[in-house]
Amino acid sequence: MSNEPDSPLAMLRRLRFMTQEQLGKEIGVTGNTIARWERGEVKARLTPQQLKKLCKALNITLDELPDDFGSHHPEQLPSLLINE
Numbered sequence: 001m002s003n004e005p006d007s008p009l010a011m012l013r014r015l016r017f018m019t020q021e022q023l024g025k026e027i028g029v030t031g032n033t034i035a036r037w038e039r040g041e042v043k044a045r046l047t048p049q050q051l052k053k054l055c056k057a058l059n060i061t062l063d064e065l066p067d068d069f070g071s072h073h074p075e076q077l078p079s080l081l082i083n084e
Helices: 008-015 020-027 031-038 048-058
Strands: none
Touching: 008 031, 008 048, 020 031, 020 048
């Protein structure tokens, strides 16, 4: 297990008690794709429809969505994670 902190996307997903596979199914990608986004291996390229589905699945607004899903830097954490 890695000692790196969770990415913003992983934190949001876990707050909703979702697996990578469940989130992937909600937005039409594989769990492996979610894992790669969370590790910062690839940048997410989502359609507007997928962005809407992602926000709905995570129960957040588009403004609350992190700019970088794989960032492990505290300044990249969504404000809703910092304020909770």
